[in-house]
Amino acid sequence: MQANEAIGDVPQQPTRMANVALGLDAGLCNLVGLVFVLAGALMADWLGTRGWVATVFGVVVLIWSFVVTLYANRKFARAREVRRVAKVNVVAAVAGTVVVAASWLSTAGRVVMLVGVVMVAGFAAVQFVAASRI
Numbered sequence: 001m002q003a004n005e006a007i008g009d010v011p012q013q014p015t016r017m018a019n020v021a022l023g024l025d026a027g028l029c030n031l032v033g034l035v036f037v038l039a040g041a042l043m044a045d046w047l048g049t050r051g052w053v054a055t056v057f058g059v060v061v062l063i064w065s066f067v068v069t070l071y072a073n074r075k076f077a078r079a080r081e082v083r084r085v086a087k088v089n090v091v092a093a094v095a096g097t098v099v100v101a102a103s104w105l106s107t108a109g110r111v112v113m114l115v116g117v118v119m120v121a122g123f124a125a126v127q128f129v130a131a132s133r134i
Helices: 003-007 016-047 051-072 079-102 107-132
Strands: none
Touching: 016 051, 016 079, 016 107, 051 079, 079 107
């Protein structure tokens, strides 16, 4: 038995599109997570939320970014993992839309959230396309 057979669905062709999509997603998650962990309490009034909520949001995003970073750093992306990240991105985009619709955020907070929703939905779309090509 070869090593690739034991691993399962490891593709033999390059998966550059998937790796780039995951890498950009991981980079954005790292940036957003760090900003909210380090400055979430300072931005809370401006965003229309409590400081601890912004900080906890940053911690959750950072934890997720570690998972996406691990997937992005593989030589060959696995379709199952790319789809998993894309599905979580869809859930995050829907949750962000619900938060915007609930409108307890300030106007600036809604704008920031909508920008995030659009970016996350864009990553999900590209990741679904990339997963279908693996």
